[in-house]
Amino acid sequence: FFQMCIILTGNYNFFNLLTMALCISLIDDSALFGSKKRRVPLDLTQKLTKFVFRKFGNFVHATIRLMTFIAVLVGITVVCVHLFDLKIQDYKILSKTSFSVEDFSVALGYAVPAGVILGSLSLLLELIYGLWDSLSRPGFLNKVFSMFQTCLMGLIIVIMFSISIVPFSSLDRSFQSQIPNDIHQLYETFRPLGFTNSYGLFRRMTG
Secondary structure (H helix, E strand, O other), rough: OOHHHHHHHOOOOOHHHHHHHHHHHHOHHHHHOOOOOOOOOOOHHHHHHHHHHHHHHHHHHHHHHHHHHHHHHHHHHHHHHHOOOOOOOOOOOOOOOOHHHHHHHHHHHHHHHHHHHHHHHHHHHHHHHHHHHHHHHHHHHHHHHHHHHHHHHHHHHHHHHHHHHHHHHOOOOOHHHOOOOHHHHHHHHHHOOOOOOOOHHHHHHHH
């Protein structure tokens, strides 16, 4: 949806089509035509709604998801109209920024640390869930092998996440200066391999 909006409002060549093609890989097999439906494990919110509302749990869960999606779209629309002073005049959409460079810098000062904290908590929860799932496997050897895989992949993911903080924090230099030197050194060590890079595509395409 957002890629289609970008296509309708700007010209980024085939970039949006490539992004949409990559998103196809995220679609569950059960959503594709001709594929057999498979049982998908319930997430925490589904389990909670089924426990509270019993036989109406699926309906309540679907309603909550739909209302959340609508609320997010409405919120994004209201924020965009406010920040860019969007107006429709003579069948044309007019816009101008209603914030200063200083306001944008202040917003980045809050958004960048919040993004790092949110990513760290999400990664921590996924690691805990992976370890719990490994311990739930039947058989001692299965537990050991699954734990080994989870710890190995978890270590790689933590390293990748840590070194990605450095280019990500380039949006806010004050926060970047607070990152421990060990992470900076780790980033410089892996920098020749090109594992992580700063997101500069739009900055280069739009000048």
